[in-house]
Amino acid sequence: MENSALLKAIIENAIDGIITIDNKGTIETINPSGCQLFEYDQSEVIGQNISMLMPPPDRDQHDNYLLNYHQTSKKSIIGTGREVTGLRKSGAVFPFRLGISEVQFSGRKIYTGFIHDLSREKHAEEKLKEYAIHLEDQVQQRTRLLNETVTALGEAKEKVSKLLEKEMELGQLKSRFVSMASHEFRTPLSAIQLSSILIEKYSGDSISPNISRHTAKIKVLVAHLTGVLNDFLSLERLEAGEFKPVLTEFDIVKFSEEITEDMQLISKQNQQIIYQHTGTSATVNLDQSLLRNAIINLISNAIKYSGENTFIEFNTEITPALVTVCIKDNGIGIPKEDQKHLFEAFFRAHNTGTIPGTGLGLNIVSRYIKLMDGQVKFTSNVNQGTSFTLSFPKQP
Structure with missing residues (x-):
């Protein structure tokens, strides 16, 4: 009972x-x-x-x-x-x-x-579907705004170039274009990037593949345009003599490991960045900002001009006399006839095809390294890869 x-x-x-x-x-x-x-x-x-x-x-x-x-x-x-x-x-x-x-x-x-x-669960599912549709509409709107911005940038660059070619030297042309691009496009680009991040955040784990695809496209395009603007701004500041190296002591191993981790996030599918250090010491006396920008530029090129399922070697070495940084890839390489022009501003090797780029990166890298009393050397063969070596005198 x-x-x-x-x-x-x-x-x-x-x-x-x-x-x-x-x-x-x-x-x-x-x-x-x-x-x-x-x-x-x-x-x-x-x-x-x-x-x-x-x-x-x-x-x-x-x-x-x-x-x-x-x-x-x-x-x-x-x-x-x-x-x-x-x-x-x-x-x-x-x-x-x-x-x-x-x-x-x-x-x-x-x-x-x-x-x-299951009434509550079904109601929640319907609300989630409505929210996903709303988010996709927002993504399409942001994509449209980004495309308009890209178009406006192209039109503005062409218009400014035609106008200034008749009135100024090349240096004046770059200066006015960079000033216009910086003020007119940096703010909307930052807003577009933030909007794409917020869309993913608010979607949470329920984000649909369509929304994820659109936000990824927005991020890639914004990063590309931001990179173009950064290259022009860096070149303008270098020519104006605004860069002054600030030497500080830091641990180059920790410094390089952080760069490796960051760059691995933007690598292609199954690309691996392998970092190694040689030497009993890890302390160097250089400008961290200039060195970081130079290394990131070289690794970015290695990622861009190498295929999927490849390795990118990133090595540092400290000897009693030198600090050496080496980045090596197995990418498309640089034709022999183009190598003598490699560090010229706006120059791009003829085998780069449709791979995007401004032709400013290596020019900026070489000038950064010279500001720190360093040297840039490279070896390259078509379809066999390229190796860049940065060397600096060991500071006491």
């Missing part, structure tokens, strides 16, 4: 609805949660056919299912769970997960249904 009372208390206080029917589909018991779900009193459903709680077409098919099961013993629902819809007394339908078990009791079969209301 005590066990029976306990079982009854459990059923009466269960969160999910529990209904039992006989082999003809007649409702024998229903717990309070089941009554609340279907909006009936117990007296209104007990003795009635279970089909009263089902909307069409399940209502019409239920008796046939029971008859077919009794004749063939073939189970399609019993012992498994599935999502179905229920019919409330008010006529409203709602989704729920139904689990059915068969019990032999007092020489007859009783079927028990366990009903878990």
